[in-house]
Amino acid sequence: MHSTDHPDFSGLWIPLVTPFHENAVDHNALHTLTTRMRQAGVSGFCACGSTGEAAALSHEEENAVLATVLHASGGLPVMMGAADCHLGRMLDRVRELGRQPLAALLVPAPTYIRPSQQGLLDWFTRIADASTHPIVIYDIPYRTGATIELATLRTLARHPNIVAIKDCGGDAAKTQALIDDGALQVLAGEDVQIFSNLALGGHGAIAASAHAHTEHFVALLRLLASGDLASARAIWAPLQQHIRGSFAEPNPAPIKGWLARQGWMSAELRAPMMPASEAVIDQLCAIQLPELPTMQALRAA
Numbered sequence: 001m002h003s004t005d006h007p008d009f010s011g012l013w014i015p016l017v018t019p020f021h022e023n024a025v026d027h028n029a030l031h032t033l034t035t036r037m038r039q040a041g042v043s044g045f046c047a048c049g050s051t052g053e054a055a056a057l058s059h060e061e062e063n064a065v066l067a068t069v070l071h072a073s074g075g076l077p078v079m080m081g082a083a084d085c086h087l088g089r090m091l092d093r094v095r096e097l098g099r100q101p102l103a104a105l106l107v108p109a110p111t112y113i114r115p116s117q118q119g120l121l122d123w124f125t126r127i128a129d130a131s132t133h134p135i136v137i138y139d140i141p142y143r144t145g146a147t148i149e150l151a152t153l154r155t156l157a158r159h160p161n162i163v164a165i166k167d168c169g170g171d172a173a174k175t176q177a178l179i180d181d182g183a184l185q186v187l188a189g190e191d192v193q194i195f196s197n198l199a200l201g202g203h204g205a206i207a208a209s210a211h212a213h214t215e216h217f218v219a220l221l222r223l224l225a226s227g228d229l230a231s232a233r234a235i236w237a238p239l240q241q242h243i244r245g246s247f248a249e250p251n252p253a254p255i256k257g258w259l260a261r262q263g264w265m266s267a268e269l270r271a272p273m274m275p276a277s278e279a280v281i282d283q284l285c286a287i288q289l290p291e292l293p294t295m296q297a298l299r300a301a
């Protein structure tokens, strides 16, 4: 269960793309996008996650992105991605971010190194000790190369600063065990698993594909949280096609293509990311979702 000592990470969180124009961060587009998502009813934002192409940003650019998102968030909570494979640099960054008004830091395992479980315990514990913000563990072995085992997560969950997990672990039994334990808030980090995660008792989702059809995603999460599985299924069915399209090529290229077609920003990415194919963007743009006539009722619920 969610403890009142911690911020609540339930609901839909948008891991914001970082818009670029001629290779510079397009802060106007980022501000407008964040405002748009806020008005669609999201619960919070993640700045500089993998979808935000943080790996291609300097710390100065990341800080500027964060300032824009905080400004546009209108008081909604913002978590910030913090990733490195050098512990000293990572701790410096964590301390620096400690001065920002953040809901949490989103922290993956160090990439490439493939430490032991003891090494991962040490890594996350030292980061959590150094942080003035709560830590959301970003469990994404297919990007980091490191699997954080259930026993390790259970030990980490005892740290007062480690409060939630963005679950991209691909292990349904681990997800279920963490939800059952109730020590961490479990957020779906894989968009295709939003329905199952929430239906199993998970708390929320951080979903890149929800830059599009945001109100449908918001409604889906609210229906799942309220236990109305039948209504949630009706929204989920057409969203799955959109989610498949959003990840048909490396994220965030397809969703940036979709955003560009709406005229909200350029589809520009930073190397080594490549623009999505026109075919994938065409497919994404062709997906029509049913109206949400019940939105008002859902909002009132």
Ligand SMILES: O=C(O)C1=N[C@H](C(=O)O)C[C@H](O)C1
Pocket (backbone or CB within 6 Å): 015, 046, 049, 050, 051, 052, 140, 143, 189, 190, 191, 206, 207, 208, 209, 251
């Ligand atoms: O940036 C994120 O946070 C997300 N990253 C996932 C990824 O690794 O691409 C996708 C998820 O929707 C959000």
